Amino acid sequence: MSDLFIGVDLGGTNIKAGLVDREGALVNKVSIPTEANLGRERILENICAAARQAAGDTPLGDIDAVGIGSPGPLDHVTGVVFRSPNLKDWTNVPLAEEVTKRLGVTTFVDNDANVACWGEYWVGAGKGCSTVVLMTLGTGIGGGIILDNRIWRGSTGAGAEIGHMVVVADGEKCGCGGIGCLEVYASAPATVRRFVRMISGGRDSSLASAVAEGGEITASMIYEAACAGDETAKEALEETGRYLGVGVTTIANVIDPEAVLFSGGLAGAADILLPVIRAEVRKRALEPVTENLTIALGALPNDAGVIGAAGCAMDRLGSDG
Ligand SMILES: [Zn+2]
Numbered sequence: 001m002s003d004l005f006i007g008v009d010l011g012g013t014n015i016k017a018g019l020v021d022r023e024g025a026l027v028n029k030v031s032i033p034t035e036a037n038l039g040r041e042r043i044l045e046n047i048c049a050a051a052r053q054a055a056g057d058t059p060l061g062d063i064d065a066v067g068i069g070s071p072g073p074l075d076h077v078t079g080v081v082f083r084s085p086n087l088k089d090w091t092n093v094p095l096a097e098e099v100t101k102r103l104g105v106t107t108f109v110d111n112d113a114n115v116a117c118w119g120e121y122w123v124g125a126g127k128g129c130s131t132v133v134l135m136t137l138g139t140g141i142g143g144g145i146i147l148d149n150r151i152w153r154g155s156t157g158a159g160a161e162i163g164h165m166v167v168v169a170d171g172e173k174c175g176c177g178g179i180g181c182l183e184v185y186a187s188a189p190a191t192v193r194r195f196v197r198m199i200s201g202g203r204d205s206s207l208a209s210a211v212a213e214g215g216e217i218t219a220s221m222i223y224e225a226a227c228a229g230d231e232t233a234k235e236a237l238e239e240t241g242r243y244l245g246v247g248v249t250t251i252a253n254v255i256d257p258e259a260v261l262f263s264g265g266l267a268g269a270a271d272i273l274l275p276v277i278r279a280e281v282r283k284r285a286l287e288p289v290t291e292n293l294t295i296a297l298g299a300l301p302n303d304a305g306v307i308g309a310a311g312c313a314m315d316r317l318g319s320d321g
Pocket residue numbers: 163164174175176177178179181183
């Protein structure tokens with residue numbers, strides 16, 4: 001055994017894999033296309049190819065374990081992924097078993113947001129903390145929770161769905177079927193919808209003509225406009241920050257973490273979002289909770305998934321067998 005692990009971050013577009021040592025240092029890193037539309041066999045082959053490439057000159061026999069962060073829902077104990085809408089022919093895939101068989105290395109599978117949170121907890125912005133929450137801000141809002149030094153999965157494994165915490169009792173309908181979920185108010189598309197509504201309501205903006213022409217507006221366009229002094233764009237983002245602050249307040253009051261961290265595409269607007277989130281939490285949350293709470297960007301924007309998957313595998317190898 002060489003005290004080396006392979007972490008795999010399985011995404012709909014790319015598979016990232018890395019060779020990670022026992023201290024959480026990323027020794028080697030690769031990224032290859034998932035080819036998600038080519039079906040189960042090709043995706044499994046590509047996962048193994050990425051793992052082999054990441055191992056580099058290290059023989060697979062010297063790798064202690066492989067960890068895979070996968071979109072779910074899944075059973076982390078058996079390593080079976082029930083389904084993943086972005087991967088073709090991907091229903092009830094015995095992912096851990098298949099990869100173990102193909103690589104000859106013990107493989108563990110866990111939810112992608114959970115392992116990313118583990119990465120931040122292990123060597124990132126949550127290092128040294130015992131309770132850490134990671135919120136991934138993008139098309140949706142995902143999340144992972146490390147509670148008292150363990151990944152918190154809930155009784156059915158479906159927990160930590162931070163994006164679906166309710167922030168408006170009689171609010172807008174969410175894609176999950178619920179009402180008033182945080183995701184409907186603070187994701188990237190939610191920010192775009194708010195901004196377009198503001199323009200349609202008569203607010204001026206450097207993007208007003210683009211909106212009027214029906215052109216595509218993205219959250220990063222709104223962020224760039226805000227940085228260039230566009231007040232409407234700035235307000236649209238600040239409102240997103242306010243809702244995030246409401247969500248973080250609830251998390252903080254309930255589980256009292258040391259750190260709530262943000263990653264994902266919309267976290268690129270952190271210089272506007274974070275001050276609003278912090279102010280909102282200071283205003284709303286219980287005092288002892290806020291005193292102990294760090295609200296910040298994740299420190300491993302591109303590698304949390306890979307490092308965390310390897311770290312989870314290391315942890316589970318130690319505790320499972
Ligand atoms: Zn929802």
